[in-house]
Amino acid sequence: MIKEQIKHLLDKCFAQGVMQGSWTAAAAGSYTVELPKHPAHGDFSTNFAMLVAGRDNKKPREVASLLAEKMARHKDLFDKVEIAGPGFVNFFVREAIWQSVVKSVCEHCYAYGSSQVGQKRKVLVEFVSANPTGPLSIGHGRQAVLGDAIARLLDATGHKVTREYYYNDAGRQMRVLGESTRARYLELLGLAAEFPEDGYQGEYIYDIARKLVAEMGDSLKETEDVTPFKEKAEQEIFANIAETLEKLDIRFDNYYNEHSLYEKGLVDDVVARLRAKGLAYDHDGAVWFKTTEFGQEQDRVIIKSTGEPTYRLPDIAYHREKLKRGFDWLVNIFGSDHIATVPDVMAGLRALGYDDSKVTVVIHQFVTLTREGNQVKMSTRKANFVTVDELFDEVGPDVVRFFFLMRKADSQLEFDLDLATKESQENPVFYVQYANARLSSIQKKANEKNISRKPLPDVVLEKLSLPEELNMLKALASYPALVEDAALDLSPHRIIFFLMDLAGQFHSYYNRHLVISDDLELTQARLWLAEALRIVFHNGLRVVGLSAPESM
RNA sequence: GCGCCUGUAGCUCAGCUGGAUAGAGCAACGGACUUCUAAUCCGUAGGUCACAGGUUCGAAUCCUGUCAGGCGUGCCA
Numbered sequence: 268m269i270k271e272q273i274k275h276l277l278d279k280c281f282a283q284g285v286m287q288g289s290w291t292a293a294a295a296g297s298y299t300v301e302l303p304k305h306p307a308h309g310d311f312s313t314n315f316a317m318l319v320a321g322r323d324n325k326k327p328r329e330v331a332s333l334l335a336e337k338m339a340r341h342k343d344l345f346d347k348v349e350i351a352g353p354g355f356v357n358f359f360v361r362e363a364i365w366q367s368v369v370k371s372v373c374e375h376c377y378a379y380g381s382s383q384v385g386q387k388r389k390v391l392v393e394f395v396s397a398n399p400t401g402p403l404s405i406g407h408g409r410q411a412v413l414g415d416a417i418a419r420l421l422d423a424t425g426h427k428v429t430r431e432y433y434y435n436d437a438g439r440q441m442r443v444l445g446e447s448t449r450a451r452y453l454e455l456l457g458l459a460a461e462f463p464e465d466g467y468q469g470e471y472i473y474d475i476a477r478k479l480v481a482e483m484g485d486s487l488k489e490t491e492d493v494t495p496f497k498e499k500a501e502q503e504i505f506a507n508i509a510e511t512l513e514k515l516d517i518r519f520d521n522y523y524n525e526h527s528l529y530e531k532g533l534v535d536d537v538v539a540r541l542r543a544k545g546l547a548y549d550h551d552g553a554v555w556f557k558t559t560e561f562g563q564e565q566d567r568v569i570i571k572s573t574g575e576p577t578y579r580l581p582d583i584a585y586h587r588e589k590l591k592r593g594f595d596w597l598v599n600i601f602g603s604d605h606i607a608t609v610p611d612v613m614a615g616l617r618a619l620g621y622d623d624s625k626v627t628v629v630i631h632q633f634v635t636l637t638r639e640g641n642q643v644k645m646s647t648r649k650a651n652f653v654t655v656d657e658l659f660d661e662v663g664p665d666v667v668r669f670f671f672l673m674r675k676a677d678s679q680l681e682f683d684l685d686l687a688t689k690e691s692q693e694n695p696v697f698y699v700q701y702a703n704a705r706l707s708s709i710q711k712k713a714n715e716k717n718i719s720r721k722p723l724p725d726v727v728l729e730k731l732s733l734p735e736e737l738n739m740l741k742a743l744a745s746y747p748a749l750v751e752d753a754a755l756d757l758s759p760h761r762i763i764f765f766l767m768d769l770a771g772q773f774h775s776y777y778n779r780h781l782v783i784s785d786d787l788e789l790t791q792a793r794l795w796l797a798e799a800l801r802i803v804f805h806n807g808l809r810v811v812g813l814s815a816p817e818s819m
Numbered sequence: 820g821c822g823c824c825u826g827u828a829g830c831u832c833a834g835c836u837g838g839a840u841a842g843a844g845c846a847a848c849g850g851a852c853u854u855c856u857a858a859u860c861c862g863u864a865g866g867u868c869a870c871a872g873g874u875u876c877g878a879a880u881c882c883u884g885u886c887a888g889g890c891g892u893g894c895c896a
Contacts, residue, residue, distance in 0.1 A: 301838070302835075304834095305839070308839065312839085314837090321875085352877095353876055355839070440895085440896070551894085563822095564822085568893085572894060577894065577895080577896090582896095606822090606823060606824085606890070607893095608896080609823090630823080630824075630890095632825075632890075633889070673832080673833095674833090675833085677825070678833095679825070679888095679889065680832095681831065681832090683831080693845070694858080695844065697858050698858075701859075702859095705855080705856060708855065715855095749835085761835080764833060771843080771844095774859055774860065775861085778851090779861095781854065781855065783855055818856080
């Protein structure tokens with residue numbers, strides 16, 4: 268908010284300068300307020316002079332001195348305003364401004380960092396969307412955590428969020444699942460069974476088959492229809508997926524079944540409309556979508572010669588339906604292996620007259636899992652994949668969540684099990700949570716000593732004048748803008764990095780200075796600082812779905 | 820072949836969308852518990868930002884090309 272204040276003042280100076288003929292309006296809106304890396308460069312700086320001078324062919328330092336003079340008049344805000352380097356104007360903000368951040372944090376408390384930039388825009392976050400063919404893999408885990416954290420961030424910034432899980436229980440995959448289950452069922456009964464060539468080989472299929480044997484005996488041994496096997500498997504697997512998600516504290520508002528698109532005729536309608544616009548045609552017994560009209564290299568099949576649709580057709584229908592349901596923004600979390608559907612869906616929406624800029628796709632790269640130095644390969648079909656459940660055998664949900672959020676979606680994520688488990692003492696998760704616990708502990712200690720925090724107006728916040736204290740206050744001040752940026756950029760990892768940095772600052776401070784001391788005024792000020800820190804740790808952890816333990 | 824993503828310290832990764840002298844955590848080495856939790860802290864060391872050009876006041880960041888890795892490129896999802 269201080270940054271915004273400075274930006275606002277710059278805009279005023281800019282307009283004033285234009286009126287006075289000091290410069291033209293050419294550079295309007297191009298200059299920015301930045302946080303310099305180096306403390307000698309002040310708390311904030313602006314490239315105003317360089318950009319204005321550049322457009323007008325003036326000398327940057329001359330423009331800078333004019334600007335600096337105007338800005339320096341705001342003595343309530345700035346200690347000093349300096350010109351440096353090629354024409355930067357650096358602002359040194361008064362300590363009192365930073366100290367007042369304590370008030371702002373504590374007044375807003377658990378709402379500090381929340382905002383209304385979303386303006387109640389309706390956004391649908393679609394993620395996981397794994398068909399119920401097996402337990403959630405590590406890759407799904409990353410997606411689940413990423414999607415949930417993004418949903419939480421959007422929620423905190425005033426969006427109206429719906430979390431949706433899209434699945435298909437009617438396709439080829441599910442038929443193979445049913446066949447696999449039947450094969451295991453017959454096998455358990457000691458009967459001859461042909462296991463499908465591309466069947467699901469995981470141990471969990473045996474578990475499901477065992478349940479069937481227990482519940483049905485051998486009554487299904489003559490059944491030709493795979494439906495009972497498929498349905499049992501689906502039911503069991505979905506229950507397992509829901510349980511896994513529950514452990515991660517992830518709940519969906521809606522499960523959307525692909526099948527319902529067919530029932531409502533929405534799939535056929537897409538084809539009809541594409542045909543009507545001349546964007547779909549028959550060839551070799553299949554129906555093709557003219558994706559070449561939308562910049563692709565080749566047209567794509569949407570209905571196979573067997574009469575079955577390909578995945579992209581219902582995908583297009585689904586996204587169209589989401590927009591028709593009134594969502595202003597569709598956020599999709601996809602694994603990089605599904606990237607191919609994106610251009611097809613976008614083309615489909617445009618073809619049908621919808622605005623595809625309302626769709627943002629977050630593509631996350633793969634998770635590679637290493638154990639004892641070896642990379643574990645993953646495949647749902649084969650038995651050697653690692654599931655989220657297996658991860659829970661070794662580390663808790665907070666560790667899983669934190670590790671998955673530590674990297675930006677674009678990066679491949681190496682999950683080193685040895686590091687996450689064996690060396691859990693050095694774990695960054697605990698490092699951050701420990702900061703929260705210590706802060707809570709300080710408040711408890713104060714209570715034990717019968718020291719209660721006095722009302723803020725009676726507290727001498729000027730006592731918070733150590734460089735470490737001011738730096739922490741600056742971090743606290745930057746938090747609301749960070750949440751906003753992280754939400755709009757769909758980048759929860761930024762919150763993680765902020766928390767790790769702030770935790771580092773706090774632990775260092777904690778080891779050096781006592782909050783509760785003989786100096787009563789100082790103790791009051793620091794107790795309030797500790798409270799402000801605790802609130803921001805709490806809010807930061809919670810906004811990405813991590814727990815904020817008061818003791819560890 | 821083509822498309823998307825990635826390439827930054829020994830390892831894993833940030834780098835606020837073009838700013839000033841490049842950042843953190845691990846790992847390595849040396850230190851700190853009569854004080855609010857040592858799951859912590861302090862210190863040392865570590866770099867041709869893959870490579871080559873270009874754009875401009877200014878490039879790890881933008882554009883082009885090259886190299887390397889990942890994922891796609893199906894009438895699989």
